[in-house]
Amino acid sequence: MTIVEIGLPKRLVELTLDGESVRVPEGATILDACTAVGKSIPTLCYGDTLKPANACRVCMVEVEGSRTLVPSCSRKVEPGMVVRTESERTRHSRKLVLELLGSATDLSTTPHVDEWMSACGADPSRFGPDAETKLQPTTVDNPLYVRDYGKCIMCYKCVDACGDQWQNSFAISVAGRGFDARISTEFATPLPESACVYCGNCIEVCPTGALSFKREHDKRQDGTWDESKQSQTTTICTFCGVGCNLTLHVQDNEIVKVTSPHESTVTHGNLCIKGRFGWQHVQNR
Amino acid sequence: MDLKLLDVEPTEAERVVVDLFTGMGRDQLLPALHAVNDRVGWISQGALNHICRVLHIPPAEAYGVASFYSLFSLTERPAKVVHVCVDLACQVNGAKALCDRLTDELGPAGAKSGWLRSPCLGVCEKAPAALAFEAGEVAKEQLLAPTHAGEVIAVAAAGSSRSDDGRAEMPQAGSPGLRLLKRVGVVDPESLDDYRATGGYTALRTALLLGPSGVIREVTDAKLMGRGGAAFPTGRKWDATARQPVRPHYLVCNADESEPGTFKDRLLMEGDPFAVIESMTIAGFAAGCSKGYLYLRGEYPRALHLLRNAIAKARERNFLGENIMGHEGFSFDIEIRRGAGAYICGEETAIFNSIEGFRGEPRSKPPFPVEQGLFGKPTVVNNVETLVNVPVILTEGCEAYTRIGTSGSTGPKLFCLSGNVSRPGVYEVPFGTTLGALLELAGGVPPGRELRAVLLGGAAGGFVRPDELDLPLTLEDARAAGTTLGSGVVLVLDDTADLGSFLVRIAAFFRDESCGQCVPCRIGTVRQEEAMHRLVGKRPLSTSAQDLQLLREVGQVMRDSSICGLGQTAWNAIESALDRLGYAEEATS
Ligand SMILES: Cc1cc2nc3c(=O)[nH]c(=O)nc-3n(C[C@H](O)[C@H](O)[C@H](O)COP(=O)(O)O)c2cc1C
Ligand code: SF4
Ligand code: SF4
Ligand code: SF4
Ligand code: FES
Ligand code: FES
Numbered sequence: 099m100t101i102v103e104i105g106l107p108k109r110l111v112e113l114t115l116d117g118e119s120v121r122v123p124e125g126a127t128i129l130d131a132c133t134a135v136g137k138s139i140p141t142l143c144y145g146d147t148l149k150p151a152n153a154c155r156v157c158m159v160e161v162e163g164s165r166t167l168v169p170s171c172s173r174k175v176e177p178g179m180v181v182r183t184e185s186e187r188t189r190h191s192r193k194l195v196l197e198l199l200g201s202a203t204d205l206s207t208t209p210h211v212d213e214w215m216s217a218c219g220a221d222p223s224r225f226g227p228d229a230e231t232k233l234q235p236t237t238v239d240n241p242l243y244v245r246d247y248g249k250c251i252m253c254y255k256c257v258d259a260c261g262d263q264w265q266n267s268f269a270i271s272v273a274g275r276g277f278d279a280r281i282s283t284e285f286a287t288p289l290p291e292s293a294c295v296y297c298g299n300c301i302e303v304c305p306t307g308a309l310s311f312k313r314e315h316d317k318r319q320d321g322t323w324d325e326s327k328q329s330q331t332t333t334i335c336t337f338c339g340v341g342c343n344l345t346l347h348v349q350d351n352e353i354v355k356v357t358s359p360h361e362s363t364v365t366h367g368n369l370c371i372k373g374r375f376g377w378q379h380v381q382n383r
Numbered sequence: 384m385d386l387k388l389l390d391v392e393p394t395e396a397e398r399v400v401v402d403l404f405t406g407m408g409r410d411q412l413l414p415a416l417h418a419v420n421d422r423v424g425w426i427s428q429g430a431l432n433h434i435c436r437v438l439h440i441p442p443a444e445a446y447g448v449a450s451f452y453s454l455f456s457l458t459e460r461p462a463k464v465v466h467v468c469v470d471l472a473c474q475v476n477g478a479k480a481l482c483d484r485l486t487d488e489l490g491p492a493g494a495k496s497g498w499l500r501s502p503c504l505g506v507c508e509k510a511p512a513a514l515a516f517e518a519g520e521v522a523k524e525q526l527l528a529p530t531h532a533g534e535v536i537a538v539a540a541a542g543s544s545r546s547d548d549g550r551a552e553m554p555q556a557g558s559p560g561l562r563l564l565k566r567v568g569v570v571d572p573e574s575l576d577d578y579r580a581t582g583g584y585t586a587l588r589t590a591l592l593l594g595p596s597g598v599i600r601e602v603t604d605a606k607l608m609g610r611g612g613a614a615f616p617t618g619r620k621w622d623a624t625a626r627q628p629v630r631p632h633y634l635v636c637n638a639d640e641s642e643p644g645t646f647k648d649r650l651l652m653e654g655d656p657f658a659v660i661e662s663m664t665i666a667g668f669a670a671g672c673s674k675g676y677l678y679l680r681g682e683y684p685r686a687l688h689l690l691r692n693a694i695a696k697a698r699e700r701n702f703l704g705e706n707i708m709g710h711e712g713f714s715f716d717i718e719i720r721r722g723a724g725a726y727i728c729g730e731e732t733a734i735f736n737s738i739e740g741f742r743g744e745p746r747s748k749p750p751f752p753v754e755q756g757l758f759g760k761p762t763v764v765n766n767v768e769t770l771v772n773v774p775v776i777l778t779e780g781c782e783a784y785t786r787i788g789t790s791g792s793t794g795p796k797l798f799c800l801s802g803n804v805s806r807p808g809v810y811e812v813p814f815g816t817t818l819g820a821l822l823e824l825a826g827g828v829p830p831g832r833e834l835r836a837v838l839l840g841g842a843a844g845g846f847v848r849p850d851e852l853d854l855p856l857t858l859e860d861a862r863a864a865g866t867t868l869g870s871g872v873v874l875v876l877d878d879t880a881d882l883g884s885f886l887v888r889i890a891a892f893f894r895d896e897s898c899g900q901c902v903p904c905r906i907g908t909v910r911q912e913e914a915m916h917r918l919v920g921k922r923p924l925s926t927s928a929q930d931l932q933l934l935r936e937v938g939q940v941m942r943d944s945s946i947c948g949l950g951q952t953a954w955n956a957i958e959s960a961l962d963r964l965g966y967a968e969e970a971t972s
Contacts, residue, residue, distance in 0.1 A: 150747075152747045152901070152946060153900055153901050153902070153946075154901075154902055155901050155902050155903055155944045155945075155946075156902075158943070158944045166942070166943055166944065166945075166951060167943045167944050169747070172747060187943055190936070190939060190940065190943075191903075191939075191940050191943050191944045194903070194907075194936055194937065194939070194940035194944075195902050195903060195940060195944065198902055198903065198906040198907055198910065198937075198940070199902055199906065201906070201910070202906050202909075224924075224933065225910050225913070225933070226913070226924045228913070229909075229910065229913060230909055230913070251902070252899065252900075252902075252905065261441075261444075268441030268443055268444055269387075269441075269443055270443055271441075271443040271444045271446060271447035272447050272742065272899075273446055273447045273450040273451075274450050274451070274899070275450070275451050275453075275725070275897070275898055275899050276894060276895065276896070276897040276898065276899040276905060276908070277894065277897070277899065277905055277906065277908075277909045278899070279898075279899030279900075279905065282443070282446065282447070283442075283443050283446075284389060284428075284431065284442035284443045284445070284446040285389070285428055285431075285446060285457065287389065291389070291390075292387070292443065293386075293387035293441060293442070293443065
């Protein structure tokens with residue numbers, strides 16, 4: 099998140115990262131430190147506009163003196179910390195976490211997963227053909243967005259965006275327990291009967307494509323979704339006076355999706371139904 | 384926040400019990416769910432909706448919470464259900480045959496047939512066990528232990544058929560030299576007068592004289608270590624909490640006791656409930672807590688009634704409330720919270736979420752409970768047995784206390800003996816007693832059988848072999864031997880026990896009890912269970928050696944990268960069976 103902090107200048111903390119000495123501002127996470135020196139760490143449940151959920155465990159690193167590995171996305175740096183991102187243990191952990199995820203869920207629309215998997219040699223199929231999965235039919239119960247929970251990795255981001263971190267609608271929650279845990283409305287009632295206000299903020303943060311805009315979903319289904327042909331233009335929403343930034347994704351002279359820049363100090367990536375979905379009229383020609 | 388509720392109304396009975404919560408908040412969600420479940424046996428849409436209206440909770444969140452607990456059902460079921468234990472000690476004592484008969488006669492386990500498979504019910508000394516819940520204007524519970532298929536069928540069909548009241552067995556009752564168990568089975572657990580006549584509340588008086596820092600010094604010098612499994616020094620925990628300037632501070636007594644094979648806390652709460660209340664009061668005084676929560680697992684109805692009675696009587700006589708025992712300015716009270724069937728809620732941060740009315744998922748540490756615990760405030764969490772050691776320390780003095788046990792593990796310790804053992808039950812011995820001596824105390828394996836293995840510390844513990852019986856039971860010796868005392872489980876397997884099924888059950892336990900928050904545990908425990916089924920059933924993916932390799936790799940990621948102790952230890956017992964008991968060889972040969 100690039101909210102500019104206007105507090106006192108921060109003290110710098112020195113730590114050792116893969117053998118190199120690094121100085122980052124106090125309060126930074128290990129992930130921040132990695133990013134600062136250009137080291138890329140896989141993340142899935144981390145969200146630049148959300149509090150860390152600590153759930154996916156794909157970002158684990160080794161910290162000297164710690165019995166277990168630690169999540170780099172949330173663990174704050176401490177003076178003198180010795181961090182290893184590419185040890186035997188971290189590589190094993192990353193590989194297994196990806197294999198476990200891939201064995202239970204459809205990661206075909208999760209960005210970067212293929213690279214990460216091949217980098218560590220992950221093979222999700224080695225748990226056998228009978229490994230239990232979360233695969234299930236797609237839920238389409240409203241005209242605006244599609245829920246394909248066979249792709250859901252239970253990262254908690256949609257729930258956090260819908261709940262007290264952003265939207266305050268609380269339309270969805272984690273239900274059940276263990277492998278049976280799932281994202282659900284109360285008693286799995288259809289979205290139109292739930293508290294959902296169709297802000298689409300859950301879709302914005304979903305890292306896997308489990309949640310997608312109906313338009314994007316349909317175009318992907320019929321094979322006409324083509325990001326290489328899309329341009330992005332950021333403008334200001336005209337529906338009300340708040341002044342939200344809108345990024346229009348345009349393909350073949352047609353708006354196919356609307357997002358909002360995460361670094362916008364007005365929206366932090368969030369919108370309401372009007373900004374997010376109220377563009378159909380523009381192209382009713 | 385405006386709530387959008389479903390368009391469904393509660394029944395009259397549901398409305399009446401939920402309306403009692405009018406004006407209360409989110410932290411009453413679990414009690415409200417219990418109230419409905421006690422009244423009608425399940426949570427309907429109308430009832431949940433009404434709870435949300437009264438407590439002002441978004442329905443999706445309340446649904447998320449209700450569906451977290453296995454004692455609640457969100458689909459209709461009969462008022463009476465019998466929970467039949469299929470866990471470790473019961474499995475060794477015929478639970479499988481019992482369930483086979485129930486399946487034949489009542490149909491497969493489920494809401495329709497009126498019986499359900501249950502994890503350990505905490506009465507392993509009387510295995511196999513079952514517990515019947517019957518909803519109604521007055522909810523009823525009945526413990527059946529030891530039980531048999533005929534009895535479960537009769538209870539499921541009609542009324543009770545049992546005259547005993549489910550009282551705990553206590554092989555050592557009345558033996559001289561007992562400290563923690565001295566009143567258990569001897570003194571009337573309902574009588575505050577009897578409690579006081581046997582030294583009750585002298586320790587609190589001493590504590591009030593010593594002052595909070597004096598109590599902390601005694602407990603620290605006594606080197607009291609937590610008995611809940613993690614063996615953290617209690618004095619340090621209290622001190623760290625007491626020093627926090629933020630107020631209020633809270634105390635949570637962890638009576639969730641759900642580690643398979645553990646039943647010592649139940650014995651203490653049923654046999655000496657006033658001691659638990661007095662101990663909590665002392666802890667509250669020392670750490671500056673104004674309120675204590677006693678988080679009791681939902682499957683302990685007898686302990687619930689006895690503790691409620693003890694709290695009420697203590698309040699009447701000013702052992703709880705304002706200016707306790709005339710000590711100006713010391714106020715403390717206790718609220719009991721019933722769990723609802725979730726082992727994970729015994730984890731020290733999951734317990735906070737559960738009490739606050741959220742899903743019982745562990746929180747990420749840091750921050751630690753002593754800084755930000757229950758309701759975000761500094762909190763002491765202690766196990767029942769840990770707390771009950773405190774009056775012993777204060778009355779005997781910390782020096783005398785440290786002379787019990789060894790220098791690294793001071794004091795008396797409770798062990799829960801179950802499985803293939805002649806006199807199962809809770810035993811109090813000083814730390815340092817050898818495993819062999821403890822087994823002897825319990826009569827060893829039944830006549831004519833041979834010892835095969837002992838599971839130490841519970842499902843999260845590890846196995847030891849018959850040639851390791853000279854192991855002194857101390858924290859340091861267990862650690863040095865690469866095992867753990869955990870919560871004091873000593874589950875004995877003889878040569879008739881089916882080790883393979885036992886291991887599969889351990890794997891199933893972790894899979895069932897994972898909260899589902901983090902990937903290594905949520906999916907890893909499933910892969911572990913699948914691989915154990917293959918290994919034990921000799922139906923390998925390609926070779927058993929490959930399944931073993933898979934198990935080790937999954938075990939490693941669970942240990943390294945899970946959020947909490949559940950996932951981190953989910954592989955311990957299986958690993959020790961493979962390597963220490965040699966099951967790896969057996970399975971691949
Ligand atoms: C999955 C899990 C379950 C636990 N269950 C219990 C329990 O039922 N009772 C308990 O006292 N401690 C339990 N613990 C340990 C607690 O987290 C905590 O360490 C303990 O209550 C602290 O008290 P003590 O210091 O007095 O032992 C559990 C830990 C984990 C990881
Ligand atoms: S669209 Fe908005 S209100 Fe609806 S579930 Fe997503 S975040 Fe919640
Ligand atoms: S639906 Fe998407 S955002 Fe929500 S938990 Fe699943 S993967 Fe995460
Ligand atoms: S280790 Fe298991 S029980 Fe603990 S937080 Fe993770 S999923 Fe939940
Ligand atoms: S990105 Fe750190 S735990 Fe998911
Ligand atoms: S009561 Fe059945 S295993 Fe504990």
